[in-house]
Amino acid sequence: GEDVEQSLFLSVREGDSSVINCTYTDSSSTYLYWYKQEPGAGLQLLTYIFSNMDMKQDQRLTVLLNKKDKHLSLRIADTQTGDSAIYFCAEIANNAGNMLTFGGGTRLMVKP
């Protein structure tokens, strides 16, 4: 079955890069997503990558995928205080319709 894991917490200084990591177990073709959740809010889709890709860049965000190790990372360049939030990694396996399986979330704290 699918299982998605993330570290619980990350603290960085404003202006530094943040790297949030995620591991997944499904070995079939899959879509992998990063969502952001601010306090009291729903989930905001940041970016996604399909499992036949190695990297995707979107402005300050870079997603790296290591298929061999089933490891996904989200790099945020020039991290700002407004980036403080919980970041969720999620996957949809090819036999799961559009059902998202989420990791537990990584709380990012950005210090001024």
Next chain:
Amino acid sequence: KAGVTQTPRYLIKTRGQQVTLSCSPISGHRSVSWYQQTPGQGLQFLFEYFSETQRNKGNFPGRFSGRQFSNSRSEMNVSTLELGDSALYLCASSLDGGWGQTQYFGPGTRLLVL
């Protein structure tokens, strides 16, 4: 284009009661999925509706049910509420729920069961 809306935003109920939550998808979206978010279990898939039919269901007891109307709006119902049902309930919409399609989430309904 308006985003996904959920009503009410907050609810307080007591054990044994039932509750109905509503979700209006983005205009033109026909697939609506529901998720439960709790501190202990994280984000878990409840069910998905498309064309007024439940197409996919997560591992939740029968007390959790839902439906979808012809205008794609969806409701979920929880009967005989338990303390453990306290959670943030999120709905997400997509065009037709196809594999890998982007899902857009609403702000959620926060349910507190006393």
